[in-house]
Amino acid sequence: xxxSSATRSAVAVAVTLLVLTACxxxxxxxxxxxxxxxxxxxxxxxxxxGSFPTADTSLNAALQxxxxxxxxxxxxxxxxxxxxxxxxxxxTAGNPEGDVMWGVDNTLLSRAVDGGIxxxxxxxxxxxxxxxxxxxxxxxxxxxxxxxxxCINFDIAWFADRGIEPPxxxxxxxxxxxxxxxxxxxxxxxxxGLAFLLATIAQYGPDGWQDYWAALRDNGVQVVDSWDSxxxxxxxxxxxxxxxxLVVSYASSPxxxxxxxxxxxxxxxxxxxxxxxxxxxxxxxxLRGTDHEAEARLLVDFLAGAEFQxxxxxxxxxxxxRTDVTLPPEFTTYASVVADPLTVAPADIAANxxxxxxxxxxxxxx
Amino acid sequence: MGRRxxxxxxxxxxxxxxxxxxxxxxxxxxxxxxxxxxxxxxxxAQVADRSAISKVFGREALRQVVWFTCWQAVVSTAATLVVxxxxxxLLARWGFPGRRLLVAVVTVPFxxxxxxxxxxxxxxxxxxxxxxxxAVIIAHVxxxxxxxxxxxxxxxxxxxxxxxxAARTLGATPWQATREVTxxxxxxxxxxxxxxxxxxxxxxxxxxxxxGGPAHATIEVEIARRATQLGDVGGAAVLSVLQLLILALLLxxxxxxxxxxxxxxxxxxxxxxxxxxxxxxVTAAVVATAALMAAPLVALVxxxxxxxxxxxxxxxxxxxxxxxxxxxxxxxxxxxxxxATSLRFAVVAxxxxxxxxxxxxxxxxxxxxxGRLLDVGVMLPLGTSAVxxxxxxxITFDHAPVDWRGAWWLVPLGHSLVAVPFVVRAVLPxxxxxxxxxxxxxxxxxxSPLRRWWEIDVRLIRRPLxxxxxxxxxxxxxxxxxxxxxxxxxxxxxxxxIGRLLGRAGDIPRAQASALSVVLxxxxxxxxxxxxxxxxxxxxxxxxx
Numbered sequence: 001x002x003x004s005s006a007t008r009s010a011v012a013v014a015v016t017l018l019v020l021t022a023c024x025x026x027x028x029x030x031x032x033x034x035x036x037x038x039x040x041x042x043x044x045x046x047x048x049x050g051s052f053p054t055a056d057t058s059l060n061a062a063l064q065x066x067x068x069x070x071x072x073x074x075x076x077x078x079x080x081x082x083x084x085x086x087x088x089x090x091x092t093a094g095n096p097e098g099d100v101m102w103g104v105d106n107t108l109l110s111r112a113v114d115g116g117i118x119x120x121x122x123x124x125x126x127x128x129x130x131x132x133x134x135x136x137x138x139x140x141x142x143x144x145x146x147x148x149x150x151c152i153n154f155d156i157a158w159f160a161d162r163g164i165e166p167p168x169x170x171x172x173x174x175x176x177x178x179x180x181x182x183x184x185x186x187x188x189x190x191x192x193g194l195a196f197l198l199a200t201i202a203q204y205g206p207d208g209w210q211d212y213w214a215a216l217r218d219n220g221v222q223v224v225d226s227w228d229s230x231x232x233x234x235x236x237x238x239x240x241x242x243x244x245x246l247v248v249s250y251a252s253s254p255x256x257x258x259x260x261x262x263x264x265x266x267x268x269x270x271x272x273x274x275x276x277x278x279x280x281x282x283x284x285x286x287l288r289g290t291d292h293e294a295e296a297r298l299l300v301d302f303l304a305g306a307e308f309q310x311x312x313x314x315x316x317x318x319x320x321x322r323t324d325v326t327l328p329p330e331f332t333t334y335a336s337v338v339a340d341p342l343t344v345a346p347a348d349i350a351a352n353x354x355x356x357x358x359x360x361x362x363x364x365x366x
Numbered sequence: 367m368g369r370r371x372x373x374x375x376x377x378x379x380x381x382x383x384x385x386x387x388x389x390x391x392x393x394x395x396x397x398x399x400x401x402x403x404x405x406x407x408x409x410x411a412q413v414a415d416r417s418a419i420s421k422v423f424g425r426e427a428l429r430q431v432v433w434f435t436c437w438q439a440v441v442s443t444a445a446t447l448v449v450x451x452x453x454x455x456l457l458a459r460w461g462f463p464g465r466r467l468l469v470a471v472v473t474v475p476f477x478x479x480x481x482x483x484x485x486x487x488x489x490x491x492x493x494x495x496x497x498x499x500x501a502v503i504i505a506h507v508x509x510x511x512x513x514x515x516x517x518x519x520x521x522x523x524x525x526x527x528x529x530x531x532a533a534r535t536l537g538a539t540p541w542q543a544t545r546e547v548t549x550x551x552x553x554x555x556x557x558x559x560x561x562x563x564x565x566x567x568x569x570x571x572x573x574x575x576x577x578g579g580p581a582h583a584t585i586e587v588e589i590a591r592r593a594t595q596l597g598d599v600g601g602a603a604v605l606s607v608l609q610l611l612i613l614a615l616l617l618x619x620x621x622x623x624x625x626x627x628x629x630x631x632x633x634x635x636x637x638x639x640x641x642x643x644x645x646x647x648v649t650a651a652v653v654a655t656a657a658l659m660a661a662p663l664v665a666l667v668x669x670x671x672x673x674x675x676x677x678x679x680x681x682x683x684x685x686x687x688x689x690x691x692x693x694x695x696x697x698x699x700x701x702x703x704x705x706a707t708s709l710r711f712a713v714v715a716x717x718x719x720x721x722x723x724x725x726x727x728x729x730x731x732x733x734x735x736x737g738r739l740l741d742v743g744v745m746l747p748l749g750t751s752a753v754x755x756x757x758x759x760x761i762t763f764d765h766a767p768v769d770w771r772g773a774w775w776l777v778p779l780g781h782s783l784v785a786v787p788f789v790v791r792a793v794l795p796x797x798x799x800x801x802x803x804x805x806x807x808x809x810x811x812x813x814s815p816l817r818r819w820w821e822i823d824v825r826l827i828r829r830p831l832x833x834x835x836x837x838x839x840x841x842x843x844x845x846x847x848x849x850x851x852x853x854x855x856x857x858x859x860x861x862x863x864i865g866r867l868l869g870r871a872g873d874i875p876r877a878q879a880s881a882l883s884v885v886l887x888x889x890x891x892x893x894x895x896x897x898x899x900x901x902x903x904x905x906x907x908x909x910x911x
Binding site for chain 2 (some may be wrong): 045050053054055056057058059060064069075076077078079080081083084086087088090091095097108111164175186188189194223224225226227228229231232238239240241249250252253256257259260261262263271280317353354357
């Protein structure tokens with residue numbers, strides 16, 4: 001009895017010590033990560049979405065070199081997913097949580113701009129950025145920093161084994177050949193799901209898209225709530241080895257399947273269907289109400305600059321908005337930039353989003 | 367039987383001493399007012415206008431959502447109680463090697479992020495069940511069995527067995543003895559477990575999203591969707607109020623039907639299976655419980671070891687230095703740092719929850735009407751959408767002297783808002799079961815009011831406080847929803863790191879997410895065992911005095 005009580009106390013002490021040392025260790029790490037160089041320099045805050053890495057990647061190393069060069073420390077604040085981030089920013093417009101925001105996309109842009117969260121700023125780096133992207137922000141509120149395409153991905157081996165051609169157009173998906181093969185995300189809860197809905201609206205117009213979805217439904221489309229259940233549980237081309245060979249994912253998923261393959265591989269197991277792609281563009285901007293406007297502008301310049309843009313592909317799995325950046329070989333070998341992606345104007349998305357999602361729910365789920 | 371079974375509210379003349387009661391009340395009331403009522407009130411005042419109300423109530427789908435929310439919560443709670451009492455009995459009354467480990471294993475599903483267990487679960491369930499209400503209910507039972515095991519088990523393990531013995535001597539069958547003696551005595555703790563389970567399933571988010579499929583939505587799911595996907599924070603806030611009103615109504619009803627049953631709880635030696643029959647029975651029960659509760663864990667371990675469909679250690683090997691996956695392609699998830707952050711947050715959240723929960727419980731037990739109000743008050747955060755609390759804090763703590771947005775401690779504080787109700791529900795049944803005669807005896811022996819209160823009530827709640835502390839630590843370690851709605855500066859907790867990995871395509875991120883989930887489960891089991899050990903050693907010491 002006595003002995004076991006001694007053991008318990010020893011365990012308790014050990015755990016306490018572990019916790020204490022762990023705390024000490026992480027505190028030291030925090031200071032290093034936020035990179036406060038000297039106490040006298042200004043520090044600004046970059047508000048971003050939850051999948052933006054906060055430490056240990058080349059993206060963070062680039063931010064540290066910005067600090068080293070300018071003396072401006074950068075703290076990264078994660079405000080949840082992109083939708084949550086914009087909702088929060090609209091609530092706090094004028095008294096923002098930080099100085100610069102990274103990651104508002106074209107499906108959220110109008111809501112953000114109408115909410116008055118940005119201080120317009122035209123960066124000198126804008127000249128190096130794809131003019132097609134810049135055209136999305138005629139008011140100059142934000143600067144395009146990256147883009148990615150949401151596309152149908154297919155499992156190459158599945159179609160090869162059966163001698164079936166993979167679908168090439170959105171029309172193919174309602175062909176009985178491809179019955180019961182596609183899994184999509186619910187646009188009410190998932191951003192790639194919304195992007196694919198927008199792709200069909202862009203393709204078939206505001207009057208035709210519901211008929212298309214009714215046909216998809218009759219052809220056995222499966223709807224799940226999130227990208228990870230679609231990709232990992234239902235899609236046959238991922239490590240989850242699900243039952244369906246067609247999924248709504250990203251144009252950058254095939255390169256990711258190669259980069260993160262285990263065992264390593266030199267060919268992509270999946271590919272994306274170019275005719276189904278909806279373009280998502282992400283922007284960065286100065287938050288209205290910042291106390292450090294000059295520093296915030298410098299940071300936007302840096303985020304749109306070549307050094308940082310060089311790093312976005314492998315860290316965020318998107319394409320840089322700059323046209324003068326060399327892409328990593330995986331991005332050129334296993335994916336290509338879709339020449340003519342489907343798109344809907346940000347203002348139309350903001351105005352119709354809820355109605356479209358409701359109509360989609362009535363068509364597909366009820 | 368010679369014991370008083372008092373059907374009236376205990377008079378509680380002088381425990382705690384009259385002068386101390388306001389002090390006990392002040393701390394918990396101030397905590398709730400500052401970190402719950404103020405932020406939520408501020409948000410409502412700012413966004414919930416008439417147009418938001420008419421927009422929400424104008425939707426035809428709303429009635430369906432409210433109905434599904436209530437229906438699945440009632441069914442899930444009933445099923446959880448039925449399923450949970452067996453393991454609760456086994457773990458409370460029987461001693462066997464590895465008991466404490468099994469208690470921890472039973473708790474694991476409760477705290478693993480639902481994204482993670484949900485995925486493992488959907489792999490285990492037959493495909494035809496996915497997207498059905500049954501899948502949601504089965505998962506809810508599975509997640510919340512821990513609540514019954516811990517809350518009911520704490521009381522059950524201290525219930526004097528001589529009452530049952532007496533009933534049996536008087537000719538009662540084992541079933542009669544259970545129904546007529548044990549269950550009524552356990553009722554306060556069963557009610558507590560039912561309330562918590564109900565609150566959890568009523569506000570269920572992850573399970574419904576993952577397993578319920580797109581056709582099923584709870585109010586909580588609808589709130590998050592409005593606030594984040596549609597940017598309709600006003601509509602979300604209105605729905606939050608609706609959710610709260612329904613819950614408050616149910617809590618008041620539950621509070622009215624709750625009766626305290628007095629029975630002195632004391633330390634009871636656990637039974638040892640000695641005969642062949644009891645040994646076989648206990649072994650079978652242990653194996654069955656362990657197998658059921660550990661199934662998703664086994665699935666997680668397997669998926670961490672089979673990244674590309676072949677056995678491989680890559681995910682574990684690259685977990686510590688993910689710079690090694692491929693040059694330039696880091697995942698930016700530092701598992702060691704997130705373990706440290708999670709542990710640090712868990713310590714802070716546990717300390718806050720235990721202090722606030724203990725003071726609130728003592729205050730509730732000591733006060734009368736105001737006590738009932740506070741009792742409902744501490745439960746409210748559990749029934750309030752995380753979006754509402756998170757957004758409320760954001761716009762409330764945005765100016766000096768309360769400029770706390772982005773302060774690291776808001777995250778563990780948010781965890782403790784969720785955990786305090788568990789501490790209170792663990793402690794109150796024990797306090798309410800304390801016979802008044804003990805106070806009278808102490809008074810007769812000349813103890814001062816303060817001393818009586820300290821030696822009886824405060825000592826009495828040590829054991830249930832340990833149960834509560836275990837819950838608080840587990841909740842903090844596994845919390846995902848509220849954490850995502852609070853703003854964070856770096857400081858990723860384990861569930862957040864897992865969530866980030868799950869958002870990436872490729873074999874390795876997926877396997878790493880599983881590996882990190884296994885780490886989370888292991889850390890939690892270790893913490894729970896340590897908390898239990900501390901509690902037991904404390905009890906040994908006080909017992910020897």
